[in-house]
Amino acid sequence: MNRTVEIVGVGWSGFRSLTPDQSYKELVFEAALRAYADAGIDPRRDVQGFVTAAEDYHEGTSIYDEYTPDQLGAAQRPMHTIGGDGLHALAAAYMQIASGLMDVVVVEAHSKASNILSLPHIVAFAEDPTFERPLALHPVALAGLEMQGLISLGRITEEQCAAVVVKNKRNALRNPSAAHGTEVGPEEVLSSPPLASPLTSLMAAPHADGALVFVLADTERARTLKGEPVRVRGVGWATDTPALDSRDWTGARYARKAAQMAYRIAGVQTPGQEIDFAEVDDSFAHKELLHLEALGLVPSGRAGEWTLEGQTACSGSIPVNVSGGALGEGSLLDATGLSRALEVVLQLRGQAGPRQLPGVTTGLAFAWRGLPTAVGVAAVLSA
């Protein structure tokens, strides 16, 4: 495969708990204007394809694809929707460019979580109707089960999970786009109301509204554009089983396989050494620990200790979720993966302001599709 792919423009709006002043179209338009200005492109002239990640039940609209093009400048253009995370859409854009079919492809995802009044019911609606839904469990129970499984195996402790929350919410205070940055102590995290013990409410990422637009281009084309390019060295994605009874509850197989694919394409052989920093899904605090190990960034069983030791702090050996992660920024539904990738891009470009990590050249963004899935997408990006 001879083509390489860059991210040449990023734009976003939000992230905030509520966005009552803007409709979803207006939120996306704002992010798109910024991304196109960043890349220095006219979407009507310079873009051959557009991809969005969205789910009907997150929007409250059947065939939501209908409502995607106008605010992106994609009317009467090749555009499609992926029912997946924003990083799936990024992978799709990557493939469209790598194939040679297109030179410039735009990726979009957004969250209007504040507009979904019955969100827990929607999440439960993703469960199997025969085997799982009749149990009438709040889907957060699945996160509680997973966390408990890891604790029982001695892989993590509740204190280590609390440390993740403290770290990420504190990091978010230096991120003007984060909705849920705050100083919080570990005792407060542990004693916050239980959701599905041992999971407590502060260990679960709250939601936020926001939109993200990325512009991707092949390397040749990227050279002619204004935006500072970040190389997409590798992408990988994988689906474990949707069945609760046969999935890997404590190994995050979806993360391991997604990362394996991304590393293979990127030519990364020892991720622990070659990845300088990472933005990994932390929709639940224990997920950050689980993912760090499954992604090969931290030795097995050590992620909790490393967190307590400060190795994943901004000044540590492998800073994790400097943006604040979902715990600090807010979970952005299908756009969450792009918000992870956004931070990686900003860091690699040296545009992360007060959060800037010195001298980083390679970062990993990892998305998990959220409850009740076992689906993940990884992207290795380099300056």
Added chain:
Amino acid sequence: MTMRRVAVVGAGMTKFVRRAQETGRELAWEATSKALESCEMGIDQIEAVVMGTGPDAFDGVHMKAEWLADGAGAWGKPYMRGYVGGGTGVFSVAQGWYHVASGLFDTCLVVCEEKMSPAQPHPQGAFLTIFDNFIERPLGPNLLWIFALEMNAYMQRYGLRKEDIAQVAVKNKRNAADHPASLLGDRDITLQDILDSEVMAWPVQRLDVSPVTDGAVAVVLAADNVARRVTPQPVWIEGVGWNLDSAYWTNRDLSYPTYVEEAARMAYRMAGITEPRQQIHIAEPYDPFDYKELHHLEGLMLFPKGKAAEATALGITQRNGDLPVCPSGGLLGVGNPIAAAGLMKVAELFWQLRGEAGARQVPGNPRRGVAQAWGDLMQVGTVVVMGK
């Protein structure tokens, strides 16, 4: 740059029925199994899976592609769902194409599943929310409205009568009598049957429409070198194109599907087609309603605007005509499980170009065909050109 060549090497499907006992997963599994069997490949040889499936509201499962993953052979694999409404069936092949053409994968399984029947009291309910949430839904529109509005605009623009259009339903339902998977095949149907059927939303009558259906189809894609090892007769994907028009459908000219033309131009350019009417030997345009076949044939630039009905009347689009259209029997004849229907057309071209279409075989050794699907709010065109 020269793009990697990708071929369809195997195809399988389930019979299309009104209401299947099989779950969505089981339908996906059966179609996938048949497709793999047809080219003697195992699931371990499949490197990526693309799923195409329509509104989650049919099955009543949010993020339903995740739920279907096990049936689609996607366990542990890179798996992705493309969703462009009714255009999905044909688009899924374009999506599978870019998986392989990117160089990331040598093989890709494309599965389209649709189980509409679970939605109660009627699957049409899933379409109530396709309309704009602010300024259309309060009016209580249903799916028939938009088809009827478009059909009327098309008829008025070109002075077409019901008879001119209904002949498409006759052709396709008769063609479908030879399709082993068909639900609505009828060798004896007549024009009068269509014209006598109940008026649902003028000018749409009952037999102008394809009904709610359950079914699944799967095809296997492979890169050049692999394709040649798998089968002596790979069918090449020569062109892919897709185009999404503005959501503001009431601002658009409904009498002509510009987005189908744009998608066709993209696919024809890639396939090196400059004279579509001469260079294409079989067409499978999307025909959920009879007028749509005509509308789309014009968008595909196979007939001049407003002239597809005339060509039909002359017999040009019959199976033994100069340009056979929907030799499969189309959606009107085989059935319309939304996403699976489009992929059924791709599978048809695959079988036709290999001479495996049995009683439906188009004579004369056809070498190139075009499949097209359509969806969203009369908004998306998806086109695939296949050749041998």
Added chain:
Amino acid sequence: MMDQWVYATTGLHEKDFEAGQVLVETWEGKAEYAWDTGIAMGRFLEELRRGRLVGRRCNSCRRILFPPRMFCELCFRPTAEWVTLGQTGTVITYSLVHVRWDMVRLEQPQVPAVIAMDGAAQGMGILHLLGEVAPEKVKMGMRVQAVWKPAEDREGSITDIRYFKPIR
């Protein structure tokens, strides 16, 4: 031949359900939303409550867009100003609908139409219903005007317009 690659799906019929032969689970989902109207739709709905129709002008292509939006999808620029339209328009397509979405037959046909509004750019239609007209009298190109609910009954909804009737 391809026949061997067709799986024989088990088709069910009404009688199978009536005879209790099929195991069925039912589930009613709860999908509730409250969408932020934002600037364009927020203003549009507010103006409806006042008995007015508004569009937005794009200063680049000069089109007056209706329904209004804050961006021009062709030029990809923010739109520039609000424009009040008239109350009249032209039917560019219509249908006579005899069935509800669940296929139950209606006593009186509904007449949805796409109406291109005067004062907006060419072909800028919206979806609405026609009223005070016999179905067989509806024609393409018919000139129509909005019929509103009384002011005190308006809620800031597209249904504040009851229907469009022919201009006589």
